[in-house]
Amino acid sequence: MSVAKPLPHDSARLHVTGAARYVDDMPVPAGCLHLAFGLSEFACGDILSMDLEAVRAAPGVVMVLTAADLPFANDVSPSAHDEPLLAVDRVDYLGQPLFAVVATSHVAARRAARLGRIAHKARPALLTIEAALAANSRFEDGPRIYTMGDPAGAIDGADHQVTGRIDMGGQEHFYLEGQAALALPQEAGDMHVISSTQHPTEIQHKVAEALGVPMHGVRVETRRMGGGFGGKESQGNALAVACAVAARATGRACKMRYDRDDDMVITGKRHDFRIDYRAGFDAGGRIVGVEFVQYARCGWAQDLSLPVADRAMLHSDNAYRLPNVRIESHRLKTNTQSATAFRGFGGPQGMLGIERVMDHAARVLGLDGVEIRRRNYYDERVEGGSAPRPAAAPRDISVPKNEDLASRGAEVSEPGDAAAPEGAQVTPYGMEVRDFILHGMTRQLLESCDYAARRAAVDDWNARNATIKRGIAFSPVKFGISFTLTHLNQAGALVHVYQDGSVHLNHGGTEMGQGLFRKVAQVAAQRFGIAPEDVRITATDTAKVPNTSATAASSGSDLNGMAVQAACDIIRDRMAAHLAEQHQAAPGDVRFEGGRVYVGGAEYSFAEAAQMAYVGRVSLSATGFYKTPGLAWDRIEGRGRPFFYFAYGAAVSEVAVDTRTGENRILRADILHDAGASLNPAIDIGQVEGGYVQGAGWLTTEELVWDDAGRLRTHAPSTYKIPACSDRPDVFNVALWDGANPEATVYRSKAVGEPPFMLGISAFLALSDAVAACGPAYPALNAPATPEEIWRAIARARGEAR
Amino acid sequence: MKTSFTVNGTPCSLDLDPRVTLLDALRDHLDLTGSKKGCDHGQCGACTVLVDGRRINACLSLAVMHDGDQITTVEGLSENGRSPLQSAFVRHDGMQCGYCTPGQLCSATAVMSEIADGWPSHVSDTLAGPYAMTREELAERMSGNICRCSCYPGINAAILEIAEEDVGYAEAAE
Numbered sequence: 001m002s003v004a005k006p007l008p009h010d011s012a013r014l015h016v017t018g019a020a021r022y023v024d025d026m027p028v029p030a031g032c033l034h035l036a037f038g039l040s041e042f043a044c045g046d047i048l049s050m051d052l053e054a055v056r057a058a059p060g061v062v063m064v065l066t067a068a069d070l071p072f073a074n075d076v077s078p079s080a081h082d083e084p085l086l087a088v089d090r091v092d093y094l095g096q097p098l099f100a101v102v103a104t105s106h107v108a109a110r111r112a113a114r115l116g117r118i119a120h121k122a123r124p125a126l127l128t129i130e131a132a133l134a135a136n137s138r139f140e141d142g143p144r145i146y147t148m149g150d151p152a153g154a155i156d157g158a159d160h161q162v163t164g165r166i167d168m169g170g171q172e173h174f175y176l177e178g179q180a181a182l183a184l185p186q187e188a189g190d191m192h193v194i195s196s197t198q199h200p201t202e203i204q205h206k207v208a209e210a211l212g213v214p215m216h217g218v219r220v221e222t223r224r225m226g227g228g229f230g231g232k233e234s235q236g237n238a239l240a241v242a243c244a245v246a247a248r249a250t251g252r253a254c255k256m257r258y259d260r261d262d263d264m265v266i267t268g269k270r271h272d273f274r275i276d277y278r279a280g281f282d283a284g285g286r287i288v289g290v291e292f293v294q295y296a297r298c299g300w301a302q303d304l305s306l307p308v309a310d311r312a313m314l315h316s317d318n319a320y321r322l323p324n325v326r327i328e329s330h331r332l333k334t335n336t337q338s339a340t341a342f343r344g345f346g347g348p349q350g351m352l353g354i355e356r357v358m359d360h361a362a363r364v365l366g367l368d369g370v371e372i373r374r375r376n377y378y379d380e381r382v383e384g385g386s387a388p389r390p391a392a393a394p395r396d397i398s399v400p401k402n403e404d405l406a407s408r409g410a411e412v413s414e415p416g417d418a419a420a421p422e423g424a425q426v427t428p429y430g431m432e433v434r435d436f437i438l439h440g441m442t443r444q445l446l447e448s449c450d451y452a453a454r455r456a457a458v459d460d461w462n463a464r465n466a467t468i469k470r471g472i473a474f475s476p477v478k479f480g481i482s483f484t485l486t487h488l489n490q491a492g493a494l495v496h497v498y499q500d501g502s503v504h505l506n507h508g509g510t511e512m513g514q515g516l517f518r519k520v521a522q523v524a525a526q527r528f529g530i531a532p533e534d535v536r537i538t539a540t541d542t543a544k545v546p547n548t549s550a551t552a553a554s555s556g557s558d559l560n561g562m563a564v565q566a567a568c569d570i571i572r573d574r575m576a577a578h579l580a581e582q583h584q585a586a587p588g589d590v591r592f593e594g595g596r597v598y599v600g601g602a603e604y605s606f607a608e609a610a611q612m613a614y615v616g617r618v619s620l621s622a623t624g625f626y627k628t629p630g631l632a633w634d635r636i637e638g639r640g641r642p643f644f645y646f647a648y649g650a651a652v653s654e655v656a657v658d659t660r661t662g663e664n665r666i667l668r669a670d671i672l673h674d675a676g677a678s679l680n681p682a683i684d685i686g687q688v689e690g691g692y693v694q695g696a697g698w699l700t701t702e703e704l705v706w707d708d709a710g711r712l713r714t715h716a717p718s719t720y721k722i723p724a725c726s727d728r729p730d731v732f733n734v735a736l737w738d739g740a741n742p743e744a745t746v747y748r749s750k751a752v753g754e755p756p757f758m759l760g761i762s763a764f765l766a767l768s769d770a771v772a773a774c775g776p777a778y779p780a781l782n783a784p785a786t787p788e789e790i791w792r793a794i795a796r797a798r799g800e801a802r
Numbered sequence: 803m804k805t806s807f808t809v810n811g812t813p814c815s816l817d818l819d820p821r822v823t824l825l826d827a828l829r830d831h832l833d834l835t836g837s838k839k840g841c842d843h844g845q846c847g848a849c850t851v852l853v854d855g856r857r858i859n860a861c862l863s864l865a866v867m868h869d870g871d872q873i874t875t876v877e878g879l880s881e882n883g884r885s886p887l888q889s890a891f892v893r894h895d896g897m898q899c900g901y902c903t904p905g906q907l908c909s910a911t912a913v914m915s916e917i918a919d920g921w922p923s924h925v926s927d928t929l930a931g932p933y934a935m936t937r938e939e940l941a942e943r944m945s946g947n948i949c950r951c952s953c954y955p956g957i958n959a960a961i962l963e964i965a966e967e968d969v970g971y972a973e974a975a976e
Contacts, residue, residue: 012892015900016907017883018836018876025835176840176848176901176950226838226901227950260841513899513951682895686953690898693952717845717948726941728954 002525002532003747006682010511010518010537011224022226023180023196024257032182033062035242035256036109037097038116039265043125043710044335046090047098047118054115055101060108063250065100070245072212076237078202079409080139080302083338085210085241091120092300093335094710095265097238102246102254110259125335125710129274129295132332139302139331143293146313146638148428149324154289158280162360165277168352168783170297171270171342171698172714174722175512177226179236179267180257183243189213191244193220197236198228198510199550201406204542206237207244215542218244223539228512229694230341233550234303234407235267264715268340269704271296271308275353281361285372289324292316292353296346298331299338304409305331307484308341310635312350314642317428319438319478320354320376325428327638335710341408341552343757347479348695351758352783355475359765363778368455369765370446370474378425378436378478406549408485418632418641430639435742438476438648441672445650446474449670449733454654462773470667471770472654475762479755480643481554482628484635488549489628489644491559495524495567497575497620501607503528503535508548509560510540514753515683516556522679523561523746527568529592530606545623554647554751557679559626561746567624574620575613579604582612645743647750649673651692651759653729657770659794662787664770666696666763668731673759676741676750688734688756695760697723699783700767771797807871809834810878820866824858825849827865828875836876836904840948847947850905850912851875857912859946876904879911886967887911890960898951906947910961913943917965935965 014020038055056064067074067086077083087098099116103109126132155161177196181203184192191211195203200220208215220240225232239256247254258266279290294312298305313327362372403410420432427433446452451474458470483489493507505524511517517537525532542548549559575597576590585600597609604612613620633642651671657664671692675684701721705713714720740748764785771779771790775797782789795802806815809832816831825842828834828851837860840848844862851860852874879885887910890896897903916923917939920931925942933939940958949957 006895008892008895009897009900011900012895012897013883015897015903016876016888016891017879018834018904019883020900021835022838022901024839025829027833174948174950176846176899176948177838178840225899227899229950260843513897513901515898686895686898686951686956689955690952693954694950697952716843717841718843722948722950723952724945724948725954725958726945728941728952728958730937732955734955 002522003679004677005522005680007518007522007532007680008682009515010521020224022177022224023182023194026182026194028182028255029184029253032253032255033102033104033246033250034106034109035246035254036101036113037266038099038101038113039262040087040091040094040096040098042091042120042122043094043127044092045120045122047087047120049119050098051117052099055112058108058112058115060104061101061112062104063102063246065102065246070210073209075209076206076241077301078234078237078303078404078407083301083303085238093337095337095712097266100242100246102250106257127334127336127706127710129297129332132334137333139298139305139333144313144329145326146428147326151289151291151324151326154324155278155280155291158288159283160281160361160365161278162357162364163278164360164780165274166352166356166782167274168272168349170272170339170704171702172264172704172720173229173231173269173342174717175225175227175229175231178258178260178263179232179239181236181239181243182253182255183240183247184253185247185251190217191247193218193240193244195220195222195236195240196225196232197222198225198232198512198552199234200510200540200542201548202234202404202550203236203240205404205406206241210241210245211248219541219543221539221541222510225510225512229343230345230552231267233341233552235340261715265712268299268303268338270342270698271298271305271339271346271349273312273349277353277357279357279361281365285365285367285375287320287322287376290322290357291326292328294327294329294350294353296329296331297334297336297339299334299336301338302409303338303340305339307408308346310346310484312346313638314429314480314484315347315350316354318351318354319378319476321378321425322428327428336706343694344754345553347754348698348758352761355761355765359768360778363772370451373474373476374442377438378433380436380439381434406547408483408488408550408552410485418630431641431643433646435645437674437739438478438650441648441650441674441737442476445652445670445672449652451652458654467659469657469659469770469773470654471657471766471768471773472652473762473765473769474650474652475759475765477649477755477758478646479758481558481645481647481751482631482643483549483553483555484633484642486631486633489555489559489631490549491563491626492545492548493560493563493567493624494544495564495571495622495624497571497610499611499614501534501605501610503530504538505535505564506538506541506544507560507564508540508545509556510551512551514556514687515680516551516560518683519557519679520561520564524564524568527565527572528606530595554753554755556753557749558745558751562626563624565624565746566626567622570622570624571620574618575609578613578616578618579609645741647674647752647755649755649759651762653762653766655763655766655770657767657790659774662791662794664767664787664790666729669729669763671734671759672737673734673756674737674739674750675752676739676745677748678736679747679749681736684736684752685734687752689732691756692759693723693728695757696763699760699764700785701727703784703786774798803866805866805869807868807873809873810875816865818865820864822865823861824863824865824868825860828860834875834877838901838904840901847909848902848905850908850947852908852912855912855915857909876907879907887960887964890963894956894960896953896956896960898953902947902949906949906957909944909947914965916943935962
């Protein structure tokens with residue numbers, strides 16, 4: 001068995017010797033040029049003139065590109081074609097690329113990029129949610145609204161009402177390897193691009209547009225990224241396109257790597273949100289109705305903001321059955337970096353909204369935080385019982401020219417019909433919840449972490465201590481798995497078996513540390529009954545597997561694992577048929593196990609079997625394809641089945657807060673997470689641990705600050721606090737829930753990239769619990785709960801002004 | 803400006819602009835790309851290398867300051883890439899994306915010598931020593947090496963396992 005083994009990451013040996021190559025480590029051809037962008041120093045206004053003489057005259061500068069020098073499309077947007085590579089006439093945020101310097105060295109390019117003199121006429125910059133609302137500056141005509149039942153009536157008639165607001169900040173990805181691309185010009189105008197990207201196909205598409213060539217003229221390769229977290233889904237487009245254009249113009253290899261501060265100033269981050277809520281509860285603590293108004297600060301360009309904001313709406317229920325609900329979502333356009341994908345893709349923000357409601361209501365109703373949540377859980381259901389789905393009528397799909405169909409920002413949908421059966425328990429968007437397992441998971445976690453006794457100990461501590469307050473909190477996660485843009489839920493793979501029995505594996509997913517390559521190789525090894533070392537994992541390459549979706553939405557191993565399985569099975573079946581024929585055996589009786597192939601009493605090594613198949617003129621190469629079944633989603637109506645299944649998790653965090661300063665620590669975290677039948681428990685536990693810490697970082701230490709001019713003031717790790725080794729909880733217990741996915745995923749596993757991120761919400765709620773112990777009022781803690789914010793919230797709890 | 807130092811046991815002579823950092827000299831002039839450039843500000847630790855056995859952020863140090871020094875990068879931590887610490891990182895899967903790994907390894911190597919040599923840290927109870935590799939000491943001494951994937955449990959487990967063999971180890975008091 002190769003599947004389900006806790007094998008280390010595929011490149012572990014290379015990483016510990018420094019031999020694992022990232023884009024900036026690749027040997028480059030002689031004469032390689034380096035690029036840097038000249039950036040806007042103002043947030044909003046018209047460009048009157050750009051004096052670039054000093055830039056051109058600077059040492060080492062070979063060429064300076066402006067928008068006017070671009071031969072074809074000046075666009076790096078993944079969606080609305082509203083994101084020029086280089087600014088044209090106007091500037092929409094501070095840090096926007098205005099021109100590109102091509103020079104003989106990285107340093108020469110960066111030095112010269114500072115020398116541009118830009119005359120401009122400033123316009124008032126919209127920097128905040130309030131400012132954007134006042135100016136009605138938004139994407140889409142108005143807010144999206146999903147409604148079920150009669151929330152206003154239900155809330156008005158409820159025994160208890162809670163009303164409030166939570167502000168939550170954005171988050172910088174800080175992938176440790178910054179954005180980077182290398183373009184290598186080929187014969188006949190072709191371009192080979194090596195990019196640190198989660199989405200090679202989109203890079204290919206945007207580079208092809210920029211060079212005026214068909215997609216077959218561009219090949220994009222990605223071996224690995226030094227972290228992605230969503231920040232390399234669309235944000236790498238600019239570098240790859242700039243390098244390709246410069247490489248075409250100069251005929252030389254061109255490389256670009258953002259300096260860290262530039263990276264933070266130029267690229268998009270997690271959307272910061274404000275959520276207003278009004279909810280009604282009955283006397284038993286059950287929610288009868290809730291209304292959310294979500295405001296997302298999307299920045300200057302649309303990017304992936306629509307599906308991000310959609311997903312925030314889709315996770316407004318988290319794990320709770322909401323009988324009457326209204327979710328209104330505003331996608332606000334501001335003069336800041338264009339907010340983009342980040343692990344969870346809006347899900348964390350939506351989920352924090354309902355968790356705030358639960359936290360607030362528990363305080364008002366005097367209920368324990370766990371109790372109120374359990375009373376509102378969806379029911380646990382067994383598999384089956386769904387109604388047959390009628391076939392959907394074909395719909396006309398009109399696709400605007402140049403639409404990047406492989407982007408999550410694409411404005412095209414093919415709604416089918418996936419109505420839930422009558423009487424089923426459904427989400428606010430009408431999807432049946434039939435795989436709910438949080439009752440059992442919660443029970444197990446509370447027992448294993450000794451919640452009841454620790455809850456009492458925390459209360460006891462707080463009764464006896466005035467200065468250091470403790471807090472403990474539980475939070476569950478139910479996260480929908482699939483791209484909400486249904487057609488992206490497809491994947492391809494390419495597998496070769498060579499005559500010596502070694503296997504070459506390729507698929508559309510990219511490796512960014514999440515262990516995808518290892519998991520998929522385990523699947524391939526399992527299908528052929530060989531050792532994982534006998535499977536060679538190769539760089540993602542648009543010339544090997546075309547039309548791939550981004551490695552995103554946690555879907556990497558679900559989609560690519562199945563595609564690889566399909567390809568391997570095709571080859572294995574061909575080998576089996578050939579061997580069976582030679583041995584007068586049935587093909588179904590040929591077994592591939594332990595590196596051996598058993599057929600009709602004979603036994604061969606896998607290599608011998610491959611040789612026999614080759615000599616027998618059997619093709620040992622195959623492509624595999626997979627598409628997720630049963631999905632149908634109408635994002636305008638907010639109805640359908642956007643997700644194949646849900647992944648679950650539960651966490652308990654305990655914290656301590658110094659009430660004099662707001663200083664705080666996470667003392668302990670206990671997590672039980674659902675990875676289905678795990679493909680690799682070691683990798684999955686790593687994802688859960690890392691997700692929790694990163695999620696807690698978002699809600700505690702990681703604070704983005706823009707000044708009144710729209711300048712990002714936190715543009716390096718010196719001012720933007722990323723969790724370090726010392727911020728990890730002192731006691732950190734992580735376990736995987738033992739259960740198979742009821743849906744037919746690859747070996748019944750579940751996606752694991754994003755869901756654990758939201759377990760970090762429990763740390764935020766524990767801080768809220770500690771702060772609430774300081775006074776009678778609900779503290780309404782905002783995120784990130786920095787020491788300053790905690791200090792202010794303590795004053796609110798005490799009813800003091802600060 | 804001519805500079806000579808030894809990198810991973812090999813003598814190197816370079817003629818460099820005096821503003822070239824040690825990190826750029828290693829990566830761009832000696833093709834030793836194992837040391838990574840994460841922030842170029844000395845804040846992330848991805849560029850950590852050993853100079854005469856002590857760890858430094860190579861991005862904050864000029865190459866010409868190292869004339870005559872013995873420099874060790876991740877490529878030189880062992881002959882075959884299988885030092886006990888390197889193998890422990892693999893065994894405990896102390897990495898996800900791997901970009902911080904070279905710095906973590908160099909840093910951890912130096913931390914073990916610092917403890918063995920009796921250097922106190924910010925969290926040490928005494929300035930007199932000796933010190934053991936407690937969880938608290940480890941967290942403090944490794945806090946300059948950021949892992950954005952937050953793979954700290956794996957990293958710590960690997961270091962603690964080797965420290966136990968090498969320099970003594972004490973379970974932190976709860």
